[in-house]
Amino acid sequence: MLQLNDIYKVFNEGTPDEKVAIDEISLDVKKGDFITIIGSNGAGKSTLFNIIAGKMFPDMGGVVINEQDVTGLPEYKRARRIGRVFQDPMAGTSPTLTIEENLAIAYSRVKPRTLRPGVTAKRRTFFKEQLETLGLGLEDRLRAKVGLLSGGERQALSLLMATFTKPDLLLLDEHTAALDPSRAALITRLTKEIVEREQLTTIMITHNMQQAVDLGNRILMMDKGQIIFEEEGARKKHLTVSDLLNEFGKMKGTELSDRTLLGG
């Protein structure tokens, strides 16, 4: 469904600040995969997402989505098929627009935007149904401005907006990291439910090793722009956090604490 072929990305090339962010990564994501990615700060995880989404372009290598080479396609064009949720709960919604207007923007991502009303009676019913699945009572606040919602509510809304048009690919970049533990647990549960229900092909970056182990059918560990460990299927299922820590230590040939991977 998604192929990354020898992706290479370097920042500030030829200056003292030169930084190879992605060092020849290849990856084949199959339809229905749910991949979790872990790795220390600066490993290149977000950069990899930006390259998949088209926010940045690789210096070498290609990106193929559904058999189509999209390497040079700008972000807004790829966005018809890619849903994203960011770490910052403020990033995924428009604060001065109402809940239903935000949903309308997400709803019309898949086709050219017209001069027809964004919110119609029919759509409003649909939005209500969708909001009910979150179980946060947002369905009764359709006309409230999103800027008034709490971080957790906004992130739940972002998640819904990113997924309810059933994108071919869902990218989640530490989307629970900015929330308190109970809200994070809620968003994690909703993520699991939605991905299973809609059978979305998903890649999720997380610093929470437990989350990485619990969710998904594949796991990748990244370090210094490379994938240094990979597991899938039955073996992934039986993986534990301490297995991961061991793996990481072996690869690096050093003793590592949970802290390092968790990013301090």
Add this chain to the structure above:
Amino acid sequence: MWMSIFTSVEVGLMFALMALGVYLSFRILDFPDLTVDGSFVTGAAVAAIMLVNGANPLIAVTAAFAAGFIAGVITGLLHTVGGINPLLSGILMMIALYSINLRIMDAPNVSLLTQTHLFTWIREGIGGTWAIMGVMVAVVLIVKVMLDFFLKTEFGLALRAVGDNHLMITSFSGNIHFYKVFGLGLSNALVALAGALVAQYSGFADVNAGIGMIVIGLASVIIGEAIFGKKTIIRTTLAVIVGAIIYRIIVALALRVEFLETGDLKLITAIIVILALVLPKAIAKQKETMRKRQRRLRLSAQKG
């Protein structure tokens, strides 16, 4: 006195169209667009030159609208394709338009006193004291309703999100460059439309008529918002229109003060904007202090 307020409302309705344009760029797109000083005159110049050459007033006004749209689009392209920052894009376009406007008019000033135009039509066709007022109210209301509708369409919602959270709208397949260019086009089209109407109303187009126009537009937006708030789009566009009228009335009243002269107008405008920006905050703060003081008094009374 009555007469000057009456004309203030008439003129205010024309300037309301300009203020709606400024509202689009400043508030909806979050783009401080200074093109306005130039595009207002562009509208006046295009309409005037066409009228002098015998064009139908409706066609002249439509052409002014289109010319403003093009000016805004160029500012948008300077910013999006050229990568120039918003303020500078607008200033560059404003300066460029000064020369272009002179070229269009072929003179610093074009008189329309002997021409047939929109308002001679209205005066002769409908007649009566209220004719122009009535037509202007209708025109402004139609523009307002269309704008309200537009800003709630799929397209319009995306436009609003561009000014609000451009990361978000990009991730929902909105091309922010396109929306900015279009939004600035529409904004300056409205400004040019106002320029075309004001020129016909006052009987001349002047190349310097646009100086400080952006501040007048901002004054209208800020006064309107300060009085009516900005809860919904429908309410805010109404606020902007009323703000433009109130601004005209304030200016008319100020000019009746003995020691003030026409030349003081820009200073008065600047002071109005400053007051409209500072007063609401000061009042809110004052209210808060009062609340706190009363609460403390109540608490100490309970204790004592």
